[in-house]
Amino acid sequence: MTFRQARYDEPLIWEIREPAGTDPVELEGVPAGLRRKAPLAWPELSELELARHFTRLSQMNFGIETAFYPLGSCTMKYNPRVAELLARRDALLGAHPAQPEETVQGLLELLYELEGALGKITGLPHVSLQIAAGAHGEFIALLMTRAYFEERGETERTEVLLPDTAHGTNPASASMAGFTPRELATDRGLIRARALREELGPRTAAFMLTNPNTAGLFEEEILEIADEVHQAGAILYYDGANLNGILGKTHPGKMGFDVAHLNLHKTFGTPHGGGGPGDGALCAGERLAPYLPVPRIKREGDRFRWDYDFPRSIGKVKTAFGNVGLLVRAYVFLLAHGESGLTAVTERAVLNANYLARRLGELLPRPFSPLVKHEFLLSGAPLKERGVRTLDLAKRLLDEGVHAPTVYFPALVEEALMVEPPETESKRELDLFFEAFRRSVQDTPENLHAAPQNLSVGRVDEVKAARELLLSWKDLRRRSSPAPEG
Numbered sequence: 001m002t003f004r005q006a007r008y009d010e011p012l013i014w015e016i017r018e019p020a021g022t023d024p025v026e027l028e029g030v031p032a033g034l035r036r037k038a039p040l041a042w043p044e045l046s047e048l049e050l051a052r053h054f055t056r057l058s059q060m061n062f063g064i065e066t067a068f069y070p071l072g073s074c075t076m077k078y079n080p081r082v083a084e085l086l087a088r089r090d091a092l093l094g095a096h097p098a099q100p101e102e103t104v105q106g107l108l109e110l111l112y113e114l115e116g117a118l119g120k121i122t123g124l125p126h127v128s129l130q131i132a133a134g135a136h137g138e139f140i141a142l143l144m145t146r147a148y149f150e151e152r153g154e155t156e157r158t159e160v161l162l163p164d165t166a167h168g169t170n171p172a173s174a175s176m177a178g179f180t181p182r183e184l185a186t187d188r189g190l191i192r193a194r195a196l197r198e199e200l201g202p203r204t205a206a207f208m209l210t211n212p213n214t215a216g217l218f219e220e221e222i223l224e225i226a227d228e229v230h231q232a233g234a235i236l237y238y239d240g241a242n243l244n245g246i247l248g249k250t251h252p253g254k255m256g257f258d259v260a261h262l263n264l265h266k267t268f269g270t271p272h273g274g275g276g277p278g279d280g281a282l283c284a285g286e287r288l289a290p291y292l293p294v295p296r297i298k299r300e301g302d303r304f305r306w307d308y309d310f311p312r313s314i315g316k317v318k319t320a321f322g323n324v325g326l327l328v329r330a331y332v333f334l335l336a337h338g339e340s341g342l343t344a345v346t347e348r349a350v351l352n353a354n355y356l357a358r359r360l361g362e363l364l365p366r367p368f369s370p371l372v373k374h375e376f377l378l379s380g381a382p383l384k385e386r387g388v389r390t391l392d393l394a395k396r397l398l399d400e401g402v403h404a405p406t407v408y409f410p411a412l413v414e415e416a417l418m419v420e421p422p423e424t425e426s427k428r429e430l431d432l433f434f435e436a437f438r439r440s441v442q443d444t445p446e447n448l449h450a451a452p453q454n455l456s457v458g459r460v461d462e463v464k465a466a467r468e469l470l471l472s473w474k475d476l477r478r479r480s481s482p483a484p485e486g
């Protein structure tokens with residue numbers, strides 16, 4: 001038994017049939033100036049042809065409902081149907097961000113309760129749901145950090161420190177917010193408080209940390225780290241993109257963090273990647289709370305309203321509701337699990353990670369400590385002896401009908417692979433993945449170099465793809481018959 005799926009090579013509808021010059025449909029009430037004047041250059045297909053075309057296209061896609069999706073630092077977990085159904089209710093789909101508060105009391109109450117729950121989960125009680133994604137949360141929190149130091153007159157704090165295990169968005173957000181990011185070397189994947197002390201100083205604005213970190217390791221010296229950062233007057237930032245390693249067990253508040261972002265689209269069962277927009281939450285302790293975006297939801301008796309009265313706030317950063325469909329999904333996820341269910345999520349995710357780490361560790365070396373939280377690293381370095389690289393292995397896994405793990409991150413591990421098996425995977429699926437991985441590692445260098453061979457598209461030229469962006473049929477056509485110059 002494998003995950004392998006059928007191979008399709010579905011043409012574009014323009015390739016199935018030449019454009020026919022469909023006459024424009026006469027729509028009543030459309031002003032004359034807005035009506036289409038020329039026939040539409042679209043191919044005409046029968047309804048069945050069209051249905052088959054799109055069905056086949058959908059099968060060329062890969063999603064969490066196709067097979068295991070072990071992308072580390074991404075938490076690709078099942079998106080429960082109940083949350084999908086509730087997020088698609090007409091009342092919600094028809095709501096408008098500028099609707100009067102009295103007409104969206106139920107939604108405001110839901111968001112208020114979600115804020116409360118996330119405040120409790122993080123131990124940082126002041127919450128904004130306006131954040132569009134993880135990286136947006138980092139950026140906003142750093143703008144809040146700036147505002148905090150500007151108000152205190154500490155404008156010499158221009159540096160943001162982060163470990164060499166940090167997610168790439170951390171230094172990018174720091175630069176975008178006007179700080180200079182500086183990377184610190186970890187010791188066997190961990191930050192040592194004593195070494196950190198040497199690096200902290202009057203120029204440090206913040207230290208950004210993920211815990212457990214992207215190597216799946218829990219920072220053993222986290223309390224000492226928090227003390228050092230605070231003694232230096234800096235902000236301790238928690239990158240909480242993935243909470244699968246600690247949910248219900250501990251929280252960033254207890255570890256001494258000042259502010260945290262959460263990726264609702266990773267931990268809280270809402271779609272991400274190709275499945276839809278992301279959504280985040282920003283949770284702050286007392287130090288940064290006054291700077292959170294406005295408006296914030298205020299409860300007055302049994303009524304809820306938007307409150308703009310936070311004079312030190314950095315302002316509005318997105319529509320007040322945030323990506324509200326994802327907020328509803330996250331709320332349903334929390335209600336469906338309950339407190340003990342959330343703890344069970346972590347226990348199951350950590351068990352899955354350790355089980356799979358132990359099994360895959362028979363095939364490739366693991367750079368750090370044997371026990372991990374929600375994810376783990378492998379090194380594909382020994383494959384180099386056979387002229388094979390981690391990239392080849394990742395492509396070969398696609399031929400097994402499974403998604404590849406995250407590769408070449410973090411950079412401190414040679415030929416890194418990062419695997420994350422969330423709580424929604426069963427032992428059977430993990431064992432299937434192990435077998436797919438074993439077949440891939442043991443395959444011939446020729447097959448590994450040629451992979452993927454079972455997909456509609458073979459190995460793409462990534463440099464060319466990045467340099468020559470052809471994103472639509474029109475781009476392609478323009479390129480094959482370039483417009484005359486001049």
Ligand SMILES: *Cc1c(COP(=O)(O)O)cnc(C)c1O
Nearest residue numbers: 073133134135167169239241278
């Ligand atoms: C995914 C991730 C981010 C970025 O989140 P986006 O929603 O993709 O912007 C930041 N940090 C870590 C550790 C992550 O895994």
